[in-house]
Amino acid sequence: MAGLVLDHISKRFLNVVAVDDVSLTVPNGTFVCLLGPSGCGKTTLLRMIAGLEAPTAGRILIDGADITELPTHKRNFGMVFQSLALFPHLCVGDNIAYPLRIRGRPKSEQQARAAELLELVRLPGFAARPVSQLSGGQRQRVAIARALALSPQLFLLDEPLSALDAKLREAMQVELRQLQQKLGITTIVVTHDQREAMTMADLVVVMGEGRIRQVAPPIEIYRKPADAFVADFIGSTNLLPVEADPAGRVFAAGAPVAGLAMPGGLGKAVMSIRPEDVHLTRTDGAAHVGRVTFVRDLGGTVETFIDVGGTPIVAVTTPRERLALSAGDTVGIVLPAECCVVLAS
Amino acid sequence: MKREPPRRLADYAPLLFPAAMLTGFFVVPFGIMVAVSFFRRHQGGFYTPDFVLANYERFLTPFFANVLGFSLLLSAMAAAACVLLGLPFTYLLTRLPRRPQILWLVALLSILSLSEVIIGFAWSTIFSRTAGITNLLVALGLMREPMALLPGFGALLTAMIYQALPYTILVLYPAFARLDPTLVEAARTLGASPIRAFLNVVVPALRNTIFATLIMAFVFALGCYLLPQMLGRPQHWTLSVLITDQAIYQSNMPFAAAMAVFLVLVSLGLIGLTLLVGAKEEGR
Numbered sequence: 001m002a003g004l005v006l007d008h009i010s011k012r013f014l015n016v017v018a019v020d021d022v023s024l025t026v027p028n029g030t031f032v033c034l035l036g037p038s039g040c041g042k043t044t045l046l047r048m049i050a051g052l053e054a055p056t057a058g059r060i061l062i063d064g065a066d067i068t069e070l071p072t073h074k075r076n077f078g079m080v081f082q083s084l085a086l087f088p089h090l091c092v093g094d095n096i097a098y099p100l101r102i103r104g105r106p107k108s109e110q111q112a113r114a115a116e117l118l119e120l121v122r123l124p125g126f127a128a129r130p131v132s133q134l135s136g137g138q139r140q141r142v143a144i145a146r147a148l149a150l151s152p153q154l155f156l157l158d159e160p161l162s163a164l165d166a167k168l169r170e171a172m173q174v175e176l177r178q179l180q181q182k183l184g185i186t187t188i189v190v191t192h193d194q195r196e197a198m199t200m201a202d203l204v205v206v207m208g209e210g211r212i213r214q215v216a217p218p219i220e221i222y223r224k225p226a227d228a229f230v231a232d233f234i235g236s237t238n239l240l241p242v243e244a245d246p247a248g249r250v251f252a253a254g255a256p257v258a259g260l261a262m263p264g265g266l267g268k269a270v271m272s273i274r275p276e277d278v279h280l281t282r283t284d285g286a287a288h289v290g291r292v293t294f295v296r297d298l299g300g301t302v303e304t305f306i307d308v309g310g311t312p313i314v315a316v317t318t319p320r321e322r323l324a325l326s327a328g329d330t331v332g333i334v335l336p337a338e339c340c341v342v343l344a345s
Numbered sequence: 346m347k348r349e350p351p352r353r354l355a356d357y358a359p360l361l362f363p364a365a366m367l368t369g370f371f372v373v374p375f376g377i378m379v380a381v382s383f384f385r386r387h388q389g390g391f392y393t394p395d396f397v398l399a400n401y402e403r404f405l406t407p408f409f410a411n412v413l414g415f416s417l418l419l420s421a422m423a424a425a426a427c428v429l430l431g432l433p434f435t436y437l438l439t440r441l442p443r444r445p446q447i448l449w450l451v452a453l454l455s456i457l458s459l460s461e462v463i464i465g466f467a468w469s470t471i472f473s474r475t476a477g478i479t480n481l482l483v484a485l486g487l488m489r490e491p492m493a494l495l496p497g498f499g500a501l502l503t504a505m506i507y508q509a510l511p512y513t514i515l516v517l518y519p520a521f522a523r524l525d526p527t528l529v530e531a532a533r534t535l536g537a538s539p540i541r542a543f544l545n546v547v548v549p550a551l552r553n554t555i556f557a558t559l560i561m562a563f564v565f566a567l568g569c570y571l572l573p574q575m576l577g578r579p580q581h582w583t584l585s586v587l588i589t590d591q592a593i594y595q596s597n598m599p600f601a602a603a604m605a606v607f608l609v610l611v612s613l614g615l616i617g618l619t620l621l622v623g624a625k626e627e628g629r
């Protein structure tokens with residue numbers, strides 16, 4: 001099997017289970033995001049792939065070879081740390097050429113490779129600068145260049161962009177994705193930022209409490225979350241308690257959702273609908289009617305908070321399609337069946 | 346974080362207290378010692394204010410040059426050994442969980458509470474023929490019969506290292522504890538074995554601390570004056586021993602002061618040279 005295979009990996013620290021029986025296959029050339037709240041075990045999983053932690057149970061294979069016991073320095077994986085971990089006593093060029101120096105490559109080759117990589121991360125001519133004189137974004141690029149110096153088999157990044165400000169972070173996400181596509185390198189990024197994961201990944205792995213909750217392409221994770229945890233973690237969503245009526249329809253907030261049947265065998269469940277999928281209409285003829293409690297007009301989007309018989313629902317619209325609503329108004333609500341996902345709770 | 350350079354006179358006010366302490370407890374006593382070193386000595390332990398160079402002249406003999414050379418060599422060896430032992434020890438200590446770390450530090454601090462006399466006697470027992478470690482080796486079958494390991498250079502150096510090592514570790518500890526552990530991990534992911542990562546990431550990153558520690562251990566070892574007498578032969582007596590001998594047993598204060606001034610100047614010169622070399626390498 002080509003690519004990285006995690007085979008029933010677990011990690012226990014004393015009596016805490018950080019990673020609990022994780023199995024995952026990453027085909028070569030894929031960009032994977034390990035996504036989850038802090039403490040979900042995503043960083044521990046990445047460190048085990050890098051060899052910085054030993055799994056308590058399970059095997060790690062790469063292209064069919066078992067590397068579970070292989071020490072870090074023999075793995076040839078490039079890794080970017082959250083702290084970046086640039087060597088403070090070396091200049092930019094020497095930082096990047098460090099893995100070549102370790103392997104005793106000639107000085108000329110080291111310099112040529114460093115220059116080539118600086119070109120790649122768009123910092124040409126920075127080789128002689130001391131690390132202390134770089135800005136946050138520049139350090140980031142140097143750390144990426146250093147991790148790529150030996151054309152590693154796997155490119156691992158642990159919350160690489162968390163130290164950057166929001167604007168730079170978004171730009172770096174796009175850049176990192178483009179870089180990965182250019183090099184075609186298998187990449188695994190740990191992040192707690194779902195926007196980051198949506199921007200970069202081919203495959204998003206959502207983790208919670210040490211387990212994998214869902215593995216899917218970003219848009220599928222967003223549209224078809226596997227459970228309430230994933231739905232709630234990825235973007236914002238309305239999670240409504242629902243039950244089946246005798247005819248098998250889904251009853252939410254006191255009225256049936258038109259055209260939505262309850263999946264077989266479920267009595268009570270949770271239904272997820274994204275705020276941008278909630279349509280607001282006039283009250284006459286609408287199945288659900290609610291009272292507006294608050295309107296947050298952000299300019300680009302308008303968030304309308306509605307109370308439907310005790311159940312809060314949030315709708316996001318653009319100003320163009322906005323009804324002239326203010327707190328206290330009553331409004332009709334349409335929940336399109338194709339946008340509703342019923343989840344076993 | 347960058348601080349504003351002091352501009353007004355009042356900006357220097359925080360320096361007053363340390364400056365007063367330094368003057369009261371260092372500059373003034375040292376000044377008195379410099380003055381005494383030029384005084385004229387009389388028989389019977391008295392001296393009168395004067396300006397004679399006789400005390401320094403007496404010093405310029407091959408005998409004292411040898412003693413000075415040996416003192417510097419012994420201290421340098423002790424300092425180097427302390428740093429070489431202290432570096433890996435402190436590094437591994439900071440990798441431990443918090444509780445064992447504290448236990449180790451407490452143990453090291455307790456060594457500091459021992460005086461040079463106690464350390465000297467302890468080692469003279471350990472190295473003795475009748476009760477020393479060689480008896481243990483004999484019992485284990487590694488040696489045929491117990492022997493005395495003292496007096497000698499090895500015994501002296503061992504005890505000096507024992508005395509200076511806790512200081513070395515305590516000076517290195519804060520720097521190691523602050524060092525970002527991901528630096529070593531990064532080096533390992535880039536292909537460096539753990540020992541290699543230690544040598545070309547940890548050591549260079551802490552170069553200044555290591556230099557400072559080396560100098561501190563050196564100066565500390567220079568001040569040793571009991572251990573050479575307890576564990577060494579007369580040829581292992583350092584300048585500090587001779588200074589004590591002149592000041593206390595021969596009651597020749599001016600000569601002792603002259604030797605002390607000379608020792609201070611030579612060690613200051615050496616430290617300056619070390620710093621100069623360090624600065625040059627830094628600017629490379």
